Amino acid sequence: MFRRRLTGVLAAGVATAALLAACGGGGDDAADGPVTLKVLTWEPGGTEYWQQVKSTFEASHQDIKLDLQSVPFDKYPEVQGPYITSQSGPDVMANNAGLELFDRRGAYTPLGDKAAEINKDLVTYSGACEEFDTSKPCYGVPFSYQGNVLYYNKDVLTAAGLDPENPPATWDEFGAACDAVKKAGKTCLALGLSGTFPAYWDFPEIARNYLTEDDIRGVLNGTLSWKDPKLVQVLEKLAEITTKGWANKNAPSITMLPDGADIFQRGDAAFAGTIISDAVNWEAFGKALGDDKLGVTRWPAINPSAPLAGKFSGIEGAVYGVTKWSEKKEAGLKFITWLAGKENGELWVKYAKGQPLNKNVDPALLPESPAFKKIQELIAEPTLHAGVMLSGPEADALARGWQQVTLGQLTVDKWADQMQQALERSPTKKQGN
């Protein structure tokens, strides 16, 4: 009798547990409590900003909780890779706009018709779409803007007898300014070439003088050869930066961040070409040198009449999309829609000190720094960013080639050959893919 009753109780328990498990199985329609979204992120903008994202979003979306899996940026590919190959893991994740995202597009749910509606208030979102074309499938939502400018130290320019309010605007003027700065005992351009970072960022600044937007799409598709005279000229001008002695001598063996930036922040260099958002930007330099001592300008033009010479090579920052395998796609879509919105744009400005993409961000919230305001002017006319069109092997060969050219171990022609070989080795640019 007792055994039968015990069996009955156990069976009821098992049935109840099974029912609960089924209900809590993670579908979108969970009626018993909020849906928990797993978000894989490298926390662009910093931890404080992401804590604000979590608390602000959850406050306005009682039905969704965020479970942030934060991974350092340099470890991110190692963590994300296995998720993608096993088609499991987070509901929402991120990749940098451009080729990095396109390489992984199979892991994201295309936004379809909703892309235009979600991103309607953004300055641009083409970096989240195939071939930078918003009429083609888009895979996520950006909210930050990135690109490269030339920061300069007004005191160093003044000491070299230059006018800090009129920094060099052309390549020749820049060369003359460098001669003056060197005579004054300082480095002209603080540069660190170890790693792909500076080559990847500086390449578009030169490329704008020779390439059209169609050419840049050719770089993306792998149809523009590195032996093309236009690209060879770009490499020649990149080489000049170091072979003419404009940069610090140890550039090939140090990194731009933090080593190259340190040279500039110490006040030992007149110029530093680096990014506008995230790590080491106008805010860090302003703190180190004083906001009033920090100037911002466009990279000097080589061919001022070139159609893209006066534009800004900009690229959306991290793009967040809903994973293909997520069972909570609706909640994921709500989250990324919110990321593209004004509320998050304002958090991005306030806590990450970054450039927002949302056009409706309250201007009163924008930082007062003169450098930030100048950047706002420069980014007003954007064009495609040639750097993010490079595949991994191309970016690597660009950086290593620049190091070798600087050390006199390689000619520009051989560098172009190596770039072409790197293009042919790029699995994501194989023709016919």
Add this chain to the structure above:
Amino acid sequence: MSISTAPAAEPAAATTPPAPVRRTRRFRHAREWWFGALLVLPALALAFTFKLVPLVRGVTTSFESSSGFGDSSFAGFDNYTRMFDDPMVLASFRNALLVVATLPVWIVVPLVLAVLIHQRAPGWKFFRAVYFIPYTIAPIVVGIMFRQILAPDGPINALLRTVGLEPLALEWLNGRNSALFSLVAVALWSFFGLGVMTYLAGLATIPDEVLEAAYLDGAGFWRRLFSVVVPMLRPTVAYWSVLCASGVLIWLFPLIYALTQGGPGDATMLPEYLVFLTTFQFLDRGYGSAIGIALFVFVALISVFSVRHMFKEGTRKPR
């Protein structure tokens, strides 16, 4: 005295145990065998799961062609033939050979230091306290530290300039050869403590009287080292040699990552770092695996001589 031609009694019959005893012995043997197998099984399972399976998977992947995170297809020997035309792969293996050429330094330097500590040379107490510290610092931290130390305006060059050796104050990480050998020197600094500890453990087995007798016979430090210590420490030297031969290329990875990222150019590019770049940065898994397998064969070829030597030492009967 007469010689009997009668067959002698079989002594074996006298020593053959009765059947129940034989059964008990066989049962005991079987039980010991199974017990031994049971003890070995976890190690075998771990080796199978974490060594053999990834190795087989690596070999399989090396015959595949992949594009980003998309599906892969069978590529035959394409990835292997590609390596012969890839200047970066060739440069990485050329650098690997240069690193392997430094093996004698890896073997001798810790040995000399261990003998100095063992023989209580002046300052031995201090060295005994600190020699292992570099090994306890994470290699990635060592890399970051030495980025500052080896900087053109860093402490090493400052010291050289102070003592009047300005011409030796190089840009250590900027030159084609200086970068690779600086990297090896940093790795040696990081790992020599393990070698010293290994040798000290071996030296503890040499009776003090032997070294004292050599000392009283007038043998100097180097004579004692090469005529007494090294012959008696042969198994330990062989063990450390195998460890270095198989590890030296792999130990360098975190240092390359933190110090040079394989540059300038391809000056410090080693196969393991290239595997990482090709697989995770270039998203070319098949080709990355093929380079990895080539590295495996390279290290196996280098290690095989040392392993053979160690095996002979281990199986040599005591005289």
